[in-house]
């Protein structure tokens with residue numbers, strides 16, 4: 001639907017350019033006796049070879065073309081750039097006039113298509129995917145000049161519709177569905193396999209049943225917690241724009257979280273140093289989910305008897321106004337520096353096999369990030385492999 005909308009919008013802008021192209025062709029035909037100045041005017045926008053009569057009209061059109069988000073480049077038959085609008089300038093930088101288009105877009109198919117348009121004077125539409133410096137996706141329409149911007153019949157207009165966000169969202173959606181299906185399929189396949197065994201050749205084998213039933217329960221638990229996390233994530237995403245307004249006490253929340261994990265924390269040197277009241281604007285239950293996930297990670301990714309410490313004090317994060325900061329610090333296995341930016345991605349695990357063994361699906365920190373965002377807070381993750389991890393969460397004071 002969105003793609004269709006953007007394609008239609010693209011077509012409308014192309015029609016505008018094409019109309020101005022037609023008018024210039026008509027103008028040329030009608031005023032073939034007008035002597036043109038061959039010297040390029042080379043104004044800031046890169047307009048050249050325009051008659052005085054057309055300058056005003058063209059400047060108006062340039063104004064319009066500079067307001068649109070789509071990128072417009074016009075190249076001559078040598079593929080040197082003769083015109084670019086503001087959006088193209090923003091994307092590729094200031095000083096690209098007269099440079100070869102390949103210095104900005106080194107894409108063989110695009111260069112070939114420019115040649116084809118020059119030769120056949122036909123309109124060509126192509127997809128353009130760039131991976132460097134980051135993923136970008138454009139729908140490119142190429143058509144032949146002259147236009148009121150570059151009055152050269154041997155020029156080619158490159159109209160680039162930036163669809164990066166839409167394509168990214170589409171790919172994210174399909175990756176997400178693939179990830180969810182995979183995560184659910186694995187325990188389901190194992191439950192099915194065990195059920196077939198104990199209802200088939202091991203029907204009367206009590207020993208086998210004793211062995212397999214707990215494994216099936218464990219796998220069913222895994223599926224249940226995955227579904228719970230997914231539902232929680234989608235609920236939080238829906239509500240992300242509504243900042244919770246209750247007056248909540250971080251001391252109480254952290255003490256509740258300690259109680260929840262009491263059993264597992266017994267095997268660690270756990271210290272909750274939060275003894276004072278720290279009031280913030282928030283949602284009690286959701287904040288329990290935040291700190292529960294963070295403590296759960298410290299437990300899962302630390303060896304037994306290691307230190308896990310919780311502190312709270314005056315804040316210094318990127319939040320508006322006075323703030324408090326909660327810090328949860330462990331001496332666990334840590335996270336490699338290059339993986340740190342990915343920790344809050346859904347389904348991301350540093351070591352998938354290890355996480356799976358401790359029951360992780362890679363959704364915990366994604367949930368944390370969304371809840372902290374909803375609270376207009378700030379999340380900071382510092383970690384060093386084999387030394388430990390410190391997660392700081394900053395919140396505005398109540």
Ligand SMILES: Nc1ncnc2c1ncn2[C@@H]1O[C@H](COP(=O)(O)OP(=O)(O)OP(=O)(O)O)[C@@H](O)[C@H]1O
Nearest residue numbers: 297298301334349350355360361362363364365389
């Ligand atoms: N305190 C930590 N120490 C070491 N690694 C961590 C820590 N916290 C998170 N990680 C790494 O980040 C990954 C993502 O964490 P996240 O909490 O999102 O997922 P998970 O713990 O694998 O699964 P889930 O929380 O959904 O049960 C983990 O798999 C782990 O590799």
Ligand SMILES: [Mg+2]
Nearest residue numbers: 293297364365
């Ligand atoms: Mg986790």
